[in-house]
Amino acid sequence: MPESIGPLAAENRRLEDLLDSGVREQLLALSGVFHTAVGLKEVDGRATDTLCVKTYVHTKRTVAELSPDQVVPPTVDGVPTDVTEVPAEFRFTADDSSHRPLVGGIQLTNGIKALDPANLQVSVSRGTLGCFATRTSDGKAVLLTNWHVATANGGRVGDSLFQPLPEPEEDRIEDDFPKRPKSSKNAVATLVDAKVTEKVDGAIARVNTCYSSCCNCGVGFRNTVRGLDVAGSDAIAGTAPSPVVAGQTVFKVGRATDKQEGKVVTANYPSFSITRDGTTYTFTGQIQIQGAPGVTFSLHGDSGSVVVDSARRVVGLLFAGPGNAAFSLANHIADVVGALGITIKGGERSVLATEEPDELVQELAVRFRRTSAGRRLAELLEVHRAEVVHLVNHERRVTVAWHRAQGPAWYAALARGARHTDYRLPADIGGVTRAAAYARMHAVLAQYGGETLRADLAAWSEPLRKAFTGARTTAELLDTAGGA
Incomplete structure (x- = not known):
């Protein structure tokens, strides 16, 4: 049975109200504190089940290094506090099998090759197909992934996305890199929109292939996630009616780590930056997720995975994490669907209803x-x-x-x-x-x-x-x- 998050949500709201009552300003006035949020208390880098008021610093200092009036108190109005150090470096997170019909949780790439001049190695960036959605402007079915997955190595709107990889071709050092695929073998979609903001790292692509309930030609697609198996099904059940809260259990299936269960540490992670191709992108207010003890929730290659609750409703879009993979970060799905102009419907086949048979x-x-x-x-x-x-x-x-x-x-x-x-x-x-x-x-x-x-x-x-x-x-x- 899906978990009930009613009591958990109510406690999150109570602590948010406490912060809004003036506690946030008091804590932000302390030395080094630059962000506060409701979240789970962490011990030795692992999230516990205790809700608390979290404070974030770039560098932790001992009590002895601070004056008494600059120390974060152990409790605020009886609520425990936590001091969390934000990692100095973040990165976008990176199944090589062919999947037909297309489903969520599988490898996706634009197939554009990059050359590392330091070691003369050629590489292709690969991420994850999250799920399928409907574009509100034209009612067409699109696949959902990350901006940084779809536009890797100079990708742009109008380019093809491939599943799994394009047809292999010989590479030479003198080739013009970044190098776009010559063959369209395994091309499954065309990029139609990509957005990166402080809230969103998202992209949608129009599926190229034909599918209808009465035709088995072309490559089909279903709004399921491979191996999800939550509440007895792999099918996406739409989007959650309210945002996730600290302490909530969530799941994802990605190219690199397959299915993993995690817990929301906070739904309001502080601002952090990632640099790609010489440009720095800053994100704020993201969902922080940590896997069970000894389990990594995501790795490089899982970017683009949808994060779902225990009722298989999408709550987030996975996109980043620190270099040590201690936790993962996801966009709130409400921000994603708003920025890209899409809706995510419930049910395995509902997203296909707009596809006209050929x-x-x-x-x-x-x-x-x-x-x-x-x-x-x-x-x-x-x-x-x-x-x-x-x-x-x-x-x-x-x-x-x-x-x-x-x-x-x-x-x-x-x-x-x-x-x-x-x-x-x-x-x-x-x-x-x-x-x-x-x-x-x-x-x-x-x-x-x-x-x-x-x-x-x-x-x-x-x-x-x-x-x-x-x-x-x-x-x-x-x-x-x-x-x-």
């Missing part, structure tokens, strides 16, 4: 699976669809070829034929014959596609050309291509 792709999937050759072709479409869509949308030379070949009009004609079986496909559109359209797209995809796509195009070139150029209807085209 009639032609559905017909392809159904028709091709009638024969052994067709099933093979259906598998190839599933593997390459995201890459082709990415090339058409983001590789300028492919985009130009697509439009010069009247690609959108040909696709519309094929889709119409899928809906109306008596519709006869035109011999040409805008002066572009089927043979010319096929030749142009085949050539450009063979030039700019990844190694696997090029190999499959070569193997299937003749049956695809015959089907597209000779069929009178969409049904006939599908039967010919599928080997019926």
Whole structure:
């Protein structure tokens, strides 16, 4: 059963009221104290179960080093106090498996390679896909992760995100770094927004692939978190109606440390800074979380994980921690959804309700699976669809070829034929014959596609050309291509 946090929340509010009564100003006037919050008392760096009034300093000093009037009292109005030293350095937190359908808690990367000039090592930054959400501006499904994950090594809006990694390619010292992937294999989403503020380190990406309840083509996605298993399910249950409080139990699943249980030490961590690529970013008012004794709640690679309560409601977005991994820090989810303009719905399938089925792709999937050759072709479409869509949308030379070949009009004609079986496909559109359209797209995809796509195009070139150029209807085209 999910825990009841009513009494805990009430005690948190009581201590917040105590701070607001003038205690905060008294404590901030003491030497070295720069922040106060309600939280759990810590002993030897470990959080206990005792709620207290926390004071934060950059460097702890002994009682002997302070004058009596500058010592933090052991209690305030009968409530215990705590003096916590803030670490000098923080960093963004860093399963290599392929996951289909996509779910939360799995590896995500923009695939951009960086070169360390000191040791000439090439690296790719990898984080975690948190969960899926709905963008309020257009009702489209998006995946949620961190700004610093999605924009690592110079990533920007419009770039692809990959799961797991892009197709491998040879690296040379003389290459132009940061180096963007040439292949779109394993591209699953396109970055549409990324925000970094003192409250938020978040990003959303529009899923490239097709999914609907009546179509098993493309790459699906479900609003579950792999291995979460909280309250008998892996499914996200929306967002919590109120912020987390100190002492509350929370969970996360990340790429580096998988599922971990932790406890909120405070929901109002003091300001701290992280420097990335020469720019310093300051964060404040974050959720501090600590794992059970002997357990690390998160490590480098877990960035982007959603933090959920015992009812599987999202309460935070994990993004950082100190260098010694003694605790983790997460954005409040209310700040994240507000900054990115999204909602996180409850239920495994609810986020998918806005996805419109693609009639032609559905017909392809159904028709091709009638024969052994067709099933093979259906598998190839599933593997390459995201890459082709990415090339058409983001590789300028492919985009130009697509439009010069009247690609959108040909696709519309094929889709119409899928809906109306008596519709006869035109011999040409805008002066572009089927043979010319096929030749142009085949050539450009063979030039700019990844190694696997090029190999499959070569193997299937003749049956695809015959089907597209000779069929009178969409049904006939599908039967010919599928080997019926």
